[in-house]
Every structure is written in C-alpha cells, then in structure tokens.
Amino acid sequence: MSSFTLREAASRSQTSAGRIRRQRHPLAFTLAAIAAAVVLLPIVTVIIVALSGSGADWPHLARYVLPRSALITFWMLALVSVGAGVVGVGCAWLVVAYDFPGRRILSWALVLPLAVPPYLAAYAFAEFLDFVGPVQSTIRALFGFERPGDYWFPDIRSTIGAAIVMVAVTYPYVYLTVRVVFLMQGRNIADVARTLGAAPSRVFRRILLPVARPAIAAGLSLALMETLNDIGAVQHLGVRTLTLSVYTTWLNRGSLEGAAQIAVLMLALVALLLLAEQLARRRQRFHVARATQMKARPPRTPLSGWRGFGAALIGLVPIMAGFGVPLLIFGRYAINRLHQASDPALAKAFMTTVSVAFAAALIAVITALLLIYVAHLVRSRAVTLLVRLAAIGYALPGTILALGMLISLARLDNFIDALARDYAGFSTGLLLTGSATAVVLVCAIRFLALADGAIRSGLAKLPPHLDEAARSLGRSASASAYSTLLPLLKPAILTGGILVFVDTAKELSATILLRPFGFNTLATFVYENASRGAVEEGALAALLIIATSIVPVILLSGPLTRDRDA
Known part of the structure; x- marks a missing residue:
C-alpha cells in the first residue's frame, strides 16, 4: 500500500510538472521578443540606411576610404591574431607545464592587462616611447645622442605599433581559454605521451597545441572583436581602421549614409569572426576526469637557477607591457x-x-x-x-x-x-x-x-x-x-x-x-x-578607470591560483 501511494504521488508530481512546462506564457514570449527587437533595432537601422540611401558618397568611399581602411584593418587583425595567439598560448603553457619561482603569482597576474582599456594603453605607450619619454631619454643619455636624426627608433604611431598595443591588452583572452584546456583536457594525454618517451616540446607541438586549437580560436575571436571595436587607440596612433572611418565619415564629412555603408562592411566582418568562433566551439570537446584526478596537482617540470629566473622573466614581460607601462605613465603624471x-x-x-x-x-x-x-x-x-x-x-x-x-x-x-x-x-x-x-x-x-x-x-x-x-x-x-x-x-x-x-x-x-x-x-x-595633446591632464581619470576595471580581475584571481577550480 505504501509503495503504491509513493508511485501515485510521483506520478501526480510528474503530471503536475509536465502541466507546468506545457503552459503557455504569451506575456513572457512578448517580453523576450521586445528585448530582442530593441537589441536588433540599431543593427537593422544601420542596414536599412546603408541600402536605401542615394549612394552619392559610395564612389568616394570605394576609391579613397574603403581600400586603405580595409587593408589596414585586415593587416592589424592579422598581426593581433599572431601576437595574441603566441603570447597567450605561450604564457598558458608556461604556468601549466613548468614550476618556477613566482609561478602562482604570474598565473593570475597575467590577466591584469584586461583591466587596461586599449585607448589608455595607446596613450601610455605613446608617452612611454615618445622622444621625451623615459625610453628614448635613457638611450640619449647612454649614447650621447642629441637629436632624433642621430639614431633610429621604431615609431609607435603606426599599424604595427597599434597592433602591439592591442596585443598587450588582449592576449589574456587567449591565455584564459587555453589555460583551461591545458589543465582539464591536456593533462592526462600529455602524461601518457611523456610515459611513451616524448619530449616536452614534442608533446606541446604535436598533442597539446592541436587539442587547444578550438580554445585558441575562441580567445582570438574575443581579441579581434575588441580590436575591431577600438576607436581611441587607433585614432591616437594615427591608424585609419574601418571603425575610425565610420567616425570620420559621419562627423567630418557629415555623411550618415556613408558611415552606415562602412558599418555594414564591419558587420560582415564581425559575422565572419562569429562564424569562425562557432565552428571552433563545435569541434571543442572536454574529457571530464574523475573528481580525485581533477583535484590532483598537475605535473610540472621544475625549473631552478637561471632557467627558473628566465621563465619568471618571460611571464613578467607581457604583464609589464600591458599593465605596468600604463600604471607607470599615469601614476607618474598623477603624482x-x-x-x-x-x-x-x-x-x-x-x-x-x-x-x-x-x-x-x-x-x-x-x-x-x-x-x-x-x-x-x-x-x-x-x-x-x-x-x-x-x-x-x-x-x-x-x-x-x-x-x-x-x-x-x-x-x-x-x-x-x-x-x-x-x-x-x-x-x-x-x-x-x-x-x-x-x-x-x-x-x-x-x-x-x-x-x-x-x-x-x-x-x-x-x-x-x-x-x-x-x-x-x-x-x-x-x-x-x-x-x-x-x-x-x-x-x-x-x-x-x-x-x-x-x-x-x-x-x-x-x-x-x-x-x-x-x-x-x-x-x-x-x-x-x-x-589636444595633454595626456597628463587625464592621468587621475585614467587611474580611476584602471582601478574600477581591476575588480573583475580580483574576482578571477582566486580560481586562477587554484588549478582544480580553473
């Protein structure tokens, strides 16, 4: 009797739950549709304006604006892809595969550049590498140079310079996604390969890197979308990307239609990036290890002496570039x-x-x-x-x-x-x-x-x-x-x-x-x-932005120092 009562109660509970799930909620559906419509409204509006205009500005855009801006944009995206990929994957492999002094600190400090917006990094790099900045001033003091013509120094106000700035603040996207793969999926297969006699470099090149390709693609898509969104950094460094062309076409030429047409081209580029990221996600699979294995400390190769110092120095370089330079420049001005x-x-x-x-x-x-x-x-x-x-x-x-x-x-x-x-x-x-x-x-x-x-x-x-x-x-x-x-x-x-x-x-x-x-x-x-050429006047505001932006990094810092929670 008791067993029958339990089965009957369970059946009624399932029937009730099923009835709840089958209920119609027209108001809820309407609210979701309104929210989606509000989000899509700006996108649809841009497309309509671009396609319904007279096209009077198109010959000028097609001849003088789009070829150069598109070429610069694609070149910059390619440079950021290579740079962010190399730095992000390299740093992830460094803190996961090797044990050296300061590794635990570096594992979360490598995320710090995410607290620096690209435009602040561009302002800081331009001041840091300027003729009167600390780097060139030190070079002149050491070698006795007096004028810019006495020596050669790379120009940060260029496409390559802008790409370096973007890499310095966007590589953590790749670092975060790839590090998770190395810890969760690559740990066991790497151990198996090492037991078969494979050297660490061969394990990384032939096994872990192919496994991490989807994660690399996902991280790079975020870095590239951040690069495509930027306007402050490229404008300050004099790099005419598609984003800057939208801004100048709209405000300087007074052509809303022309700006919309460039924006539609950018939408197509974003769609390609999203498609590439989705294709990468479809191929991404994680092997979920048993709980005891996940809590086990991942095996690392110990590095000591000059090797450990070199590993720590390699991990410190991107942190200093993406976070240290802006903090130094704006901190010095703010004081x-x-x-x-x-x-x-x-x-x-x-x-x-x-x-x-x-x-x-x-x-x-x-x-x-x-x-x-x-x-x-x-x-x-x-x-x-x-x-x-x-x-x-x-x-x-x-x-x-x-x-x-x-x-x-x-x-x-x-x-x-x-x-x-x-x-x-x-x-x-x-x-x-x-x-x-x-x-x-x-x-x-x-x-x-x-x-x-x-x-x-x-x-x-x-x-x-x-x-x-x-x-x-x-x-x-x-x-x-x-x-x-x-x-x-x-x-x-x-x-x-x-x-x-x-x-x-x-x-x-x-x-x-x-x-x-x-x-x-x-x-x-x-x-x-x-x-107006007075970066130092905005130093306190820049530090306030960085201080605010570092909050998510603090939220991430705990799990990043505990591999089992990564």
Missing part, C-alpha cells in the same frame, strides 16, 4: 597633479560615469533575468532564438550600435514631434537623441551578454526543477521566481552587474558618438585631454 582630485570637471565626469554605469548595469541585469527566466519557463526554440539574439550586442562594435541607435532615436523623436505639432500645436524637440539615455541604452545592449552569462552560470548550479517544485505547491510563476530563485541567484546577479558596470565605465567608442554637449565620463575626459 604631480594630485591637486586635480578637487577639480569640478573630474568630479562631474566621475559622477556621470557612476550614474551611467549603474543605470546600464541595472537595465542589463533586469533584462537578463527576464530573458533567462522566460527561456527557463517556456522552453521553446523560438524563445531560445530570441534570447540568443538579445545577447548578440557584445559581439558588435560600439560604433555600429551607436550609429544605429542615434538614427533610431532621431526618427522616434521626429515622430513624437510631428504628433505634438499636429495634435497639440507645439514642438517637443529632441527628447532622446543626444541625451544620456542613448548612452545608457547602447551600453546596456552591448554588455547584456555579460550579465546573461553570469546569471546563467549561477542558474546552472541550482537544481533544475527547483521553481517547479514551488509552483506545484500552488505558487505562481512570478511568485516562485521571486521567493525561490532570486535569493539563490544574488551572487550571480551581483557578478553580472559588476561586469556590466566595469565595461560601461571604460566604454569609449559608443560614448563619444552619442554623448550630449557637456557630457563627460571618465573615458571621454581622458580622450579629450589626449586629443
């Missing part, structure tokens, strides 16, 4: 300008940054929670597709999103103004265009994927049918989510909010295109000073 801490302009830029970043983080987190719960609730292919589309903004350059959002908001403002003129007899003017609202919306759209990833990761750690159990006891969908899931997801929500806040605080490409007159964030504050 001599501590009085600027009370500058009203800097204080206003700081408060604007905090306000915009907080608003974008709040919108992104709420939207991510909504989309994730809708996908969890409805579980249909259509909703899954909408949720994925809503997170595509992170793959798009901020310049494209800013251009599309400006056009969309301008048309909305014109529509509202026309209605007000026709029915109320007055003009509303521009309500949204050129306002802080546009900046917040673009940042929320672009960084929605960060909040989505963090919250989705937290949800994956919870029991799969936790909210269904609460709903089977009579709770509604919203009540069960609020009382059951939301409290358990607080750490993941906080992490997602922090990630969006930090990336918004250092965002430049979209902000300089959408900001209203007199609107400055810390990023645009530094940009304005650098544009």
Whole structure:
C-alpha cells in the first residue's frame, strides 16, 4: 500500500510538472521578443540606411576610404591574431607545464592587462616611447645622442605599433581559454605521451597545441572583436581602421549614409569572426576526469637557477607591457597633479560615469533575468532564438550600435514631434537623441551578454526543477521566481552587474558618438585631454578607470591560483 501511494504521488508530481512546462506564457514570449527587437533595432537601422540611401558618397568611399581602411584593418587583425595567439598560448603553457619561482603569482597576474582599456594603453605607450619619454631619454643619455636624426627608433604611431598595443591588452583572452584546456583536457594525454618517451616540446607541438586549437580560436575571436571595436587607440596612433572611418565619415564629412555603408562592411566582418568562433566551439570537446584526478596537482617540470629566473622573466614581460607601462605613465603624471582630485570637471565626469554605469548595469541585469527566466519557463526554440539574439550586442562594435541607435532615436523623436505639432500645436524637440539615455541604452545592449552569462552560470548550479517544485505547491510563476530563485541567484546577479558596470565605465567608442554637449565620463575626459595633446591632464581619470576595471580581475584571481577550480 505504501509503495503504491509513493508511485501515485510521483506520478501526480510528474503530471503536475509536465502541466507546468506545457503552459503557455504569451506575456513572457512578448517580453523576450521586445528585448530582442530593441537589441536588433540599431543593427537593422544601420542596414536599412546603408541600402536605401542615394549612394552619392559610395564612389568616394570605394576609391579613397574603403581600400586603405580595409587593408589596414585586415593587416592589424592579422598581426593581433599572431601576437595574441603566441603570447597567450605561450604564457598558458608556461604556468601549466613548468614550476618556477613566482609561478602562482604570474598565473593570475597575467590577466591584469584586461583591466587596461586599449585607448589608455595607446596613450601610455605613446608617452612611454615618445622622444621625451623615459625610453628614448635613457638611450640619449647612454649614447650621447642629441637629436632624433642621430639614431633610429621604431615609431609607435603606426599599424604595427597599434597592433602591439592591442596585443598587450588582449592576449589574456587567449591565455584564459587555453589555460583551461591545458589543465582539464591536456593533462592526462600529455602524461601518457611523456610515459611513451616524448619530449616536452614534442608533446606541446604535436598533442597539446592541436587539442587547444578550438580554445585558441575562441580567445582570438574575443581579441579581434575588441580590436575591431577600438576607436581611441587607433585614432591616437594615427591608424585609419574601418571603425575610425565610420567616425570620420559621419562627423567630418557629415555623411550618415556613408558611415552606415562602412558599418555594414564591419558587420560582415564581425559575422565572419562569429562564424569562425562557432565552428571552433563545435569541434571543442572536454574529457571530464574523475573528481580525485581533477583535484590532483598537475605535473610540472621544475625549473631552478637561471632557467627558473628566465621563465619568471618571460611571464613578467607581457604583464609589464600591458599593465605596468600604463600604471607607470599615469601614476607618474598623477603624482604631480594630485591637486586635480578637487577639480569640478573630474568630479562631474566621475559622477556621470557612476550614474551611467549603474543605470546600464541595472537595465542589463533586469533584462537578463527576464530573458533567462522566460527561456527557463517556456522552453521553446523560438524563445531560445530570441534570447540568443538579445545577447548578440557584445559581439558588435560600439560604433555600429551607436550609429544605429542615434538614427533610431532621431526618427522616434521626429515622430513624437510631428504628433505634438499636429495634435497639440507645439514642438517637443529632441527628447532622446543626444541625451544620456542613448548612452545608457547602447551600453546596456552591448554588455547584456555579460550579465546573461553570469546569471546563467549561477542558474546552472541550482537544481533544475527547483521553481517547479514551488509552483506545484500552488505558487505562481512570478511568485516562485521571486521567493525561490532570486535569493539563490544574488551572487550571480551581483557578478553580472559588476561586469556590466566595469565595461560601461571604460566604454569609449559608443560614448563619444552619442554623448550630449557637456557630457563627460571618465573615458571621454581622458580622450579629450589626449586629443589636444595633454595626456597628463587625464592621468587621475585614467587611474580611476584602471582601478574600477581591476575588480573583475580580483574576482578571477582566486580560481586562477587554484588549478582544480580553473
């Protein structure tokens, strides 16, 4: 009797759960569709403007702008691919395969350059390698040179120089993805190869490197999208990429149509990068080892003496290039300008940054929670597709999103103004265009994927049918989510909010295109000073950006020093 009662109760529970899953949620589906539509609106707008224009600017763009800009962009992407790949893979192999003094510190310190936005790195490198900078000053002091013509020194203001700057701050993307593969998948197969007599270099070249190719492709796709998004670094170093061409065509030539046409070409390039990354992910497979094996310390070759010192020095070089040089330059300038801490302009830029970043983080987190719960609730292919589309903004350059959002908001403002003129007899003017609202919306759209990833990761750690159990006891969908899931997801929500806040605080490409007159964030504050040749005047703001951006690195530093949690 007891056994029958248990089976009957289980059957009723399964029937109830099935009924819950089969329920229709038209409101949830509508909200997901609206969120996806808002994200796709700037992209669709750019494409429509590019295709529906008169094409008057196309001959000029095709002859004088696109060939040179496209060639420079492809050349720079190729250089960053090679540089970030070599540095990222090399550093990952170094800290995983060898044991030397300082290895544990280097394993997490190699991520520090992610705290430095590319435009800050470009400003710092230009000052560091300038004629009056510390490097050339030391060379002149040592060899007695007096004029630039007395010796040759490489020019950082070039395509190769810009690529070096981008490699210095984007190699951690490759380092992080490849290091995980070396630790989780490559550990056992490398041990087997070594027991068969293979030398470490042969194991790395013939076994581990092919295994890590998908991870390398995934890390490189992030580095290349960051390179394609950058506008501050390439403008400061005088490198005319496609992103900079969108900016100059729009503002200098006053051609919105021409800028949209270049943006469509960039969209095609981004699509190719995403396709390459997805193909790499399909080939990526991980062998999950047993728990006791995963907690075992990975075997490493001990290095001592000059070999250990050399290994530590090799790992230190990229850290000093991507993090040390900016910290040195801006720190030296800031020490001599501590009085600027009370500058009203800097204080206003700081408060604007905090306000915009907080608003974008709040919108992104709420939207991510909504989309994730809708996908969890409805579980249909259509909703899954909408949720994925809503997170595509992170793959798009901020310049494209800013251009599309400006056009969309301008048309909305014109529509509202026309209605007000026709029915109320007055003009509303521009309500949204050129306002802080546009900046917040673009940042929320672009960084929605960060909040989505963090919250989705937290949800994956919870029991799969936790909210269904609460709903089977009579709770509604919203009540069960609020009382059951939301409290358990607080750490993941906080992490997602922090990630969006930090990336918004250092965002430049979209902000300089959408900001209203007199609107400055810390990023645009530094940009304005650098544009007029006074990088030192923005040193304190630059240090504030770096200090803010280092928060995610601190969140990563713990797991990176414990191989079993990598």
